[in-house]
Amino acid sequence: MENQVLSIRGMTCAACAKRIEKTVTKLSGVGQASVNLASEKLFIEYNDTVNLDMIKEAVTKIGYEVVEKTASSKTDTVDEDRKRKQKEIKTLWTKFIISAVFALPLLYIAMAPMITWVRLPFPDALDPMNYPLIYALVELILVIPVICVGYKFYTIGYKSLIQRSPNMDSLIAIGTSAAVLYSLYNTWQITNGNFNAVDALYYETAGVIITLILLGKSLEAVSKGRTSEAIKKLMGLAPKTAIIIYQGIEKEIPIDEVEIGDIIIVKPGSKIPVDGTVIDGYTAIDESMLTGESMPVDKKSGDTVYAASLNTTGIIQFRAEKIGSDTALAQIIKLVEDAQGSKAPIAHLADVVSGYFVPIVCAIAVIAGIAWYIGTRDLEFALTIFISVLVIACPCALGLATPTAIMVGTGKGAENGILIKGGEALETAHKINTIVFDKTGTITEGKPTVTDILTTQGILADNLLQITASAENSSEHPLGQAIVQGAKDKGLEILKVNNFESLTGRGIEASIDGRIILAGNRKLMEERGISLAELEDDSDRLAEEGKTPMYIAINEKLAGIVAVADVVKKSSKAAIESLHKMGIEVAMITGDNKKTAAAIAKQVGIDRVLAEVLPQDKSNEVKKLQNEGRKVAMVGDGINDAPALAQADIGIAIGSGTDVAIESADIVLMHSDLMDVPAAIELSKKTIYNIRQNLFWAFGYNTVGIPVAAGVLHLFGGPLLNPIIGAAAMSLSSVSVLTNALRLRKFKPTYGERKVRE
Structure with missing residues (x-):
């Protein structure tokens, strides 16, 4: 089985991802297909009975675009993908701004005459009571650019509907189309002298819906645009060049030209280019970039070194053994990619329900319209019923229910220093x-710190720390530097040192004021015949507590222990x-x-x-x-x-x-x-509860409103829902959703009282 990753464009919701997975897995020879909606990638596993072109053709056939890789290297591909996403984000923001420029005055023109309790500035020439046709035409002129900017909602939405795979775009397309078509019908009525039809214009409904959805798409694209950054940064860790020993001389070559068996030299401050085994030299290597452990690891002949780790002290030569995709760094990169690909996209409730909601609403509208036409023989009445059902089923509240709560929730998280992607x-x-x-x-500070000072011979703890720090001041070993920092934190003076010597793998020896100071591990003390019996139990206790004991001897006698650990x-x-x-x-x-x-x-x-x-x-x-x-x-x-x-x-x-x-x-x-x-977990719980409330209101309006719009109450002598009331109900549902989402702004973490930090 062969694995492949394809970049897909044109997906708008979880329904799209599921559709691609379903289409690809139907192909003979495809084992698994997983779409990551966030990174817009299709991860596939297939055998020889199907080729990549057949898979690409199947995806293209259902209306999505497979982005071809044109870059020469993987790093270049990541750069190309990033540029493409940045361009997409810029395009969406531009569309949103253009639509907002026209939708805001459209909304004002539509709503200002209806607000009677306060007199808002309004041009006399647009007064709907005196100049209904001009009023209608101005609204039409303003909504046209918004529709043009959001044309993809219609092309994708109706295409998905025709292919019997409706998504959120289908809902948007039908809802706004119904509003525009009904408004066009009433504009035509005005031209025929029916001036009362001016009360049934809903151009602003279409304009505002498209503008809000474009805003949501823009914010979503920004989030998706960051998905390749982790891989890019990982790739950037390895050095671009390596210094090899070629015919007895040093030669710098590109990392891609390193071959297994090459002898590589690495100087202090340089990164290890590939994985290999040390053959000469001694050093301490900072492997925290790969292992996460803060203390550099001593390396000598026979030890393994890893690509991207940092050589801190000495010069070493090592033999290259793993290069390219076989290095530990490359394996970590692959693990990140695989883990990202294995994440199934979250099935948003609105997307799932819309797959059933759209055809059901359409069916109800058509059935109700035909039934009332048969019963009344009044085409206009039947058309009113049909449009009323579609208008009240407008996806504005449904579309706002999740993103508004998420926007407020993530914003509140940011206020508390919690960035949620x-x-x-x-x-x-x-x-x-x-x-x-x-x-x-994470649990610990991530850097070694002096934790305990134990003394013998009546020496004061600060004196022992001062002597040890003075001796270690010339050492580059991280444990020694931690002791030096511990002395500085206490304001202790660093004494003059004579005859400093680093004892490889054991510790140091120095002379201070005529006294011979030894500082190091148990091996060093045993070599010099220094008894550790007096502090043996304390040493064992410190080790059990996860601390590293450094033994200190003055003039060949044990003076104490300075313990170093990564503190909690x-x-x-x-x-x-x-x-x-x-x-x-x-x-x-x-x-x-x-x-x-x-x-x-x-x-x-x-x-x-x-x-x-x-x-x-x-x-x-x-x-x-x-x-x-x-x-x-x-x-x-x-x-x-x-x-x-x-x-x-x-x-x-x-x-x-x-x-x-x-x-x-x-x-x-x-x-x-x-x-x-x-605090982050609690914020998530509060936000999800808020989203569920929003969806309840969004669907609740439709559950109650659609039967009323279809004329169920009128059938029993009750009122008929006018499209105006339907639009008002839709607006009310949106307001309730927004108001409910804004309640999250009052969120305060129950467990977020930062008493420790303060």
Whole structure:
């Protein structure tokens, strides 16, 4: 089976995505087809019995466009896709502005004469009572540009209707067409002397609906335009060139020309170009861009190095073993792409219902019109019934129900430092019942800090810290730098050091005021014959707490221990307690050993610990939880978290994390405060409840209004619904939906009292 990804244009809702999937899977030889509506991509799996051209033809045949790749490289393709989306966004905004320019005066002209309790400025020459024809023609002239700008609603909507696959565009097309056609009919009535027909003009209904829908489409396009940024940033991590040893001399070549077996030299401050094994030299490499772990890893001959990681201290030579798509970075990129592709688009209720709603409304309108014509032999009366049904079924409230609540909800989130990337994330977050936190940089601060100072020989803690920091001041090792920073934070003076020596893989040796200072690990102390018995129990306790003990000896005698660890954030425990109150299970995932992970988990109250997890396996751990039937959110900050963020039902990135994590996530916490995680979940729940209320009102008006418009009450001697009342009911439904959505502006997180931050 072969896998392929195609870019699709022309989709407007979940119904379109489902239609493409259904069409493609019908082809013999196609195993799976999944459409990601947000990224506008079709992920397909097929065998030799079908070719790509046949798949493209099938998609084109049902009215969608397959975008051909013309760029030479994958990075160029991403750039090309980004430019295309930016052009699409610009086009939609332009259309919205043009339609608004004509729709606003149209709305004013239509509504001003009807408002009797306050006298609004209005030209006498347009007075509908005195100059009804001029009034009607001005409205017609104003609505024509709006219809022209929104022509795609009609071409796509009616085409989908003809192909028996109606979508939201079909609803928009029918509703606005009914309003315009009925208004044209009444304009013609005015020309024939029936001046009362001026009260039955609904040009503004069509104009305002199209303008509002264009606004929604523009905002949706902006959200979709960001989908390729994560992949682009990942690709940009690897260096463009590599320095190889060729015939005994250094030669810089493009990264694409590196071959397996090449000897590559990497100097301090440079990135590792490809994966390989060190053959000469010693250094510390910052792998946080891939592993998420903050402390650089010591590398010597025989150790593995990874593309895009940063060489911090020494010069090394290594043999290239994995290049191109085989590197760890390339695998992470692929995982992100696969995870994004596996996400099924959220089926919006309005889109699903519209598939049934449109044909039902049309059928009711036609049946009611014919029935009343047969019963009354009055064509105008029957036409009024037909138009009334269509006008009251106008999709304005239905179209506004979801986007208005989402717009207010996401806006309120932004006020609280919670950036939610579009409606899909907001809709999914309320279902979350399991949250997985990355450890380093998420639950913890992400940088080593001095946590404990234990002394012997009657030495004061500050004196030991001062001596150790002075000795480590010439070291570039991150643990040593953490101790130096700890001394500076306490205002301790850094003493003059003589005869500094770095002891590879063990620690350092220095001379201060005639005293020989040793600072390093257990191996260094054992080599020098220094007994650790006095602090053995304390050392074991520190290790169990997830801390790294550094032993300090003065003149060949143990002086104490300075412990360094990545400390837990102040907000972590409170955030996890809040999530427990919401009934959400909390897990922690890390590459650290089980003992260290368990120590951190105990401090903050984690329910489940996933330790010693390799970077490429984090997304698999998320998938395992999903296979248990759980709705999973992933919270992280490193590039290694990107595949898991994409795989999770909701990816939540810490704002202080890497750009790639932020781009891969659905929600970004700009304050880097974990208290914002329960706040984001709560905001989602409130918004979804609001959306359900909106949809209830939107459908409620239609459920009650359509039978009345069809003349059910009139049949029993009751009133007949005039199209004017139908339009008023439609407007009222829109107002109620908007008013209800605006209530979200009063949202305050129950768990969002940032006492820790303050």
